[in-house]
Amino acid sequence: MAKMNLLQAVNNALDIAMAADDKVICFGEDVGSFGGVFRATSHLQEKYGRDRCFNTPLVEQGIIGFANGLAAQGSRAVAEIQFADYIFPAFDQIVNESAKFRYRSGNLFDVGGLTIRTPYGGGIAGGHYHSQSPEAYFAHTPGLKVVVPRNPHQAKGLLLASIRDPNPVVFFEPKRIYRASVGEVPEEDYQLPLGEAEVTREGSDITLLAWGAQMEIIEKAAEMADKDGVSCELIDLRTILPWDVDTVAASVQKTGRLLISHEAPLTGGFAGEIAAAIQERCFLYLESPIARVCGLDTPYPLALEKEYMADHLKVYEAIKASVQF
Amino acid sequence: MAKMNLLQAVNNALDIAMAADDKVICFGEDVGSFGGVFRATSHLQEKYGRDRCFNTPLVEQGIIGFANGLAAQGSRAVAEIQFADYIFPAFDQIVNESAKFRYRSGNLFDVGGLTIRTPYGGGIAGGHYHSQSPEAYFAHTPGLKVVVPRNPHQAKGLLLASIRDPNPVVFFEPKRIYRASVGEVPEEDYQLPLGEAEVTREGSDITLLAWGAQMEIIEKAAEMADKDGVSCELIDLRTILPWDVDTVAASVQKTGRLLISHEAPLTGGFAGEIAAAIQERCFLYLESPIARVCGLDTPYPLALEKEYMADHLKVYEAIKASVQF
Amino acid sequence: MSTATRERAVHQLEFMRGDELQIPTYKVVKQDGTPYKGAQVPDLDQALALKIYRSMARTRVLDERMLAAQRQGRLSFYMQSTGEEATTVGFAAALEDDDMIMAQYREQGALVFRGFTLDEFMNQLFSNEQDYGKGRQMPIHYGSRQLHYMTISSPLATQIPQATGYAYGQKLAGDKRCTVTVFGEGAASEGDFHAALNMASVLKVPVIFLCRNNGYAISTPSSEQFAADGIAPRALGYRMHAIRVDGNDVLAVYAAMQEARRLAVEENEPVLIEAMSYRLAAHSSSDDPSGYRSKKEEEKWREKDPLVRFKNWLLKRKWWSEEEDSALFERERQAVLEALKAAEHRPAPMVDEMITDVYDQPTAHLTEQLEQLKAHIRRYPDAYPKTSGRIDHG
Amino acid sequence: MSTATRERAVHQLEFMRGDELQIPTYKVVKQDGTPYKGAQVPDLDQALALKIYRSMARTRVLDERMLAAQRQGRLSFYMQSTGEEATTVGFAAALEDDDMIMAQYREQGALVFRGFTLDEFMNQLFSNEQDYGKGRQMPIHYGSRQLHYMTISSPLATQIPQATGYAYGQKLAGDKRCTVTVFGEGAASEGDFHAALNMASVLKVPVIFLCRNNGYAISTPSSEQFAADGIAPRALGYRMHAIRVDGNDVLAVYAAMQEARRLAVEENEPVLIEAMSYRLAAHSSSDDPSGYRSKKEEEKWREKDPLVRFKNWLLKRKWWSEEEDSALFERERQAVLEALKAAEHRPAPMVDEMITDVYDQPTAHLTEQLEQLKAHIRRYPDAYPKTSGRIDHG
Ligand SMILES: Cc1ncc(C[n+]2csc(CCOP(=O)(O)OP(=O)(O)O)c2C)c(N)n1
């Protein structure tokens, strides 16, 4: 085991993947000799050469178009989009191409080797365009997998699994905790399963569900609630698509309550999908409405970021409202 | 009043808007002298000149980028995207630019004059790329309005309102019923309100909610249910964003049941948002889980389109399941 | 630092627009089949020449018959490539069989040349259970792994940067193979075009960009698509090798592609080829060009028929005769009709195929959706005739 | 029909790559302030020359002080334009005050020239309640309706097609005004660049595309951004007027923009100007260039300081003296510091501003979200110190 922060864990996963398989190729804006603006690809060009780790021109639609072709050819294309806010120029290549490549060809061709890594989320004084959490845009797209890790250990295992998964994966990295989240990470090669949520804390009164950097927030809120004698069960969804409805439903059938929290705006966010599916599965078990604590329905602000965010206090208040319903 | 089909109603609305205001400008692929591949812009170039109705080069991101600039300048830019399936290259210009233009500038600048018209939806043997219903991708984007008309009368009134609304609007036109939907349409200039749902049929046992071409489907299902003695209340949401939660909640508080149907895949579709919001507002009124009858979670198929679609039989079965819960 | 400039200073204000830049069109033979004076005629033997011609002929017949079938309501949709067969067959003929082709949708000539059978065409066109694409895409969205022909997808230009990526993989693998991507002059307006060419030239990738400039994108004439002299001058903006060829002259297309392939494979130099031609037919079976262009204009181009031109050359060489020609066309017509008849009655794919290939394996959630769907079809078998008969067996 | 070609046939296979195409750089004065021999020096009077110089000086000082303030933790983020002031001030000086500017983010020089006050800069940089942008975007995202300067947005290149659209509107309105959009050589790789230039040249729009080629996009040198000789050759692919200028020579930039404006406004001809310069500072306050380029390279460019060059010219003309220069810089430093101090303590925008401007009017739904938020802040006033104090009054 080694102590790593989340960035180091990502870097370590890429290093292991490239060492283990010549077909793994990393690229994107500034990812070459510089190692990426967050340094997630540090030293990879040095180790594996300019052919396997390189800068691209500044064109996201090109990066993912290129990556789709490279994956179709049989390589494991690991493309970085510098900020998730800048993934939208590549939206067509992802939603119309990556997601539908296998299906439309009847499995003659696929881009299963594709992984798109991108830092997402707020809380870093980034305003509109360095703060977005666009996972829901992708979660409405059959054919994609969407993964978000919450800490270094998860990041390494889930990224290795994503790179090797035979389906295109959009891998969102919680940049607010890139350096703040530090933990023990096995040095060896390991994978964590995609499509499986994890119960990170058991409890009996209410289920709190989140992913990525938001896990920290719901943990903090759960501790506050604990002091009030409210026992929270915590679930990290980990994979947003395809998502693990069974684990969530089992938990809600036990606790009778569900709160979902994400950073993205409320309306049309993925919490809506979860709430809809769970009210259907757990209708007779629910003791209060499923609560959603999310970003406001505005673009991401700067000066009033603190007010905007779904913080632990808002989650805590929502827990109270739910148990007192 | 005149008998018009939905396409004629759209064309008539554009004609009236252009006649009434010099600042209305229509453009897109093939919309010029040809009048668009569906002929929605027929004769507009003839009437208003090449400066105000013209072909663009084949580049959706350019069309909407151009439209954003034109709207910022003070024109009423009415851009056509030939099929909603091809709107994704413009996703960045819509989601990062149109939607945030006013907010980010503190109202110094805005693109309120922008309207994006685009035919959406399946049932026309179009396969993956001439069938999609991407409204949910836009409904997660504060700053946009998203509108879908169900018939010629609605199309004209809602399109005129959209063009004149001081906010950017994505206007989805149900192409399956472009010609099939025929009805009486006032010849004069009129507008129907954005942001308001409409109860198109009153009932007492269950609320059925849809929009666009799907309204026909739930009407047919409601007739079948009627024969079983189940009284359905029908609501056309009309505006997907911002949506009219009050009208829907009032109806569900009356009927105790809600079924939402849309063409797009289930997961991450807008029905999820509605279900999540309504279970919160109407928790104590709900007699059965909110049902969603939607497309399967696959890309849009061709040969098995009939099987894929959320048709009246599937809606009818879901009504029965809901009332028998 | 690295601003690419080999700086040369001037002190007078002078704008340039490239008007001096004239990109000529490479042509080998005239319409009557005689080579232009001093023309560089590519070296190809009779077998290959006839294979090319037969492929062009089959493409022509296929297009004619299938449009007719569409008009009869036997087929939902079709797209002809009439007038452009020299381009689509000629480029394929200059490639190795396992060079990758990533085309737009009007390149059936290349598939014919590579040996896609009439049955294979028909199965796709009729979305039947033998369609490799499992009946999921509209007619003309062919693909063949065996023939290194990427399945067509409707969104325009998306395949262009993909070709750059595919070729990058070929280069890294040391395959000595290239990727050819084909697209229209309309599609070249998309942002993906710019991305693809710039990336290819920076990354030195063995990819060939073949633009079919056929004058129209649906109803939009190229004069409303771009203001420049075609697409070829754009290559210079990327410092990429470029050539313009007469797209109705199969020998010119063949020769240009041969040399382009050499540049790509041996020197990792991407190349842009602009093939000048004309879309003689409607854009698709849904289109009627009389709304946007004149019969006269069409007639002018009909006289430049690429099949006639190449046939004339073959006749002059005595590699072919009018008798053989009539027999060939007759045979092809028969063959197409037979294949059509066989394919149109094959059943649709099983309902189970609805959820395969979304992922490598169906997820639990998809399996559940399929089971619900099957239960529903069993309840209303008449409403879903394509699948209900084979839902519980087969 | 309309394939744009003025056809010229050739019969030998020949590829071109544009290597013969050499785009020179227009320069007016040398670093020591003397004009090049025979140079075409633009005609500008002393008042304008000094206004340009003072704007360059203020920009330089602002950049220096604000980076220092960022380093002191008084500011979250900053971006310097050091080394590029001749480009950003020079282009603005050649425009009419109500020509529209749609810039990228490193063009504060143009804003200074147009009279954006130090207070206005500071209010934006400190996201306070007087920021026109209501504290919603990161520092340096300035905008001014009064000064016809479009609010900056972070996504690169999006403003380029927007400029084409804006200019189209100006043309239709008969304004006799143009739009200038500025962007980096990195941003020029985006698909939006291609879309914008092609549309502008087809639609004949009074727009000027000013590319600041400063050698880098963050860490990526232009040699990994494109393979061609800079950005200017791309214009020829759209049949658009183009010129390359020495971006460190304010007179060259001014002269080129003046003529470009004439072409745009009088002839509806879009123009591309490529200004060659160098990003002397780090990309932003978050960046450290020592990881990707040498001090030596930076030094080489520091010697080409555009302020020194223009000052030398002014000195030679006796329009300016070293004494005036020192006094100017001293005054500017003071003024910047005063404005900074005043702005940094102004309060943040009210919480009510959270929901304004999402739409022209707050929706019922947003009003409800705001009310809930206010109730929450009242419950935990200490957790939201920026807004809690002013939530029930003000
Ligand atoms: C992204 C996208 N936008 C629009 C369309 C609709 N469309 C299909 S073909 C076509 C015209 C293409 O013209 P061109 O590229 O010149 O090819 P050609 O048909 O002439 O062979 C259009 C606009 C599409 N398929 N994809």
Ligand SMILES: Cc1ncc(C[n+]2csc(CCOP(=O)(O)OP(=O)(O)O)c2C)c(N)n1
């Ligand atoms: C669409 C998009 N992708 C990536 C970024 C991140 N980014 C900000 S500035 C920059 C480099 C821009 O370089 P250039 O255009 O040359 O301008 P310069 O900084 O040199 O002035 C990058 C990659 C962004 N803002 N927007």
Ligand SMILES: [Mg+2]
């Ligand atoms: Mg064409």
Ligand SMILES: [Mg+2]
């Ligand atoms: Mg730069």
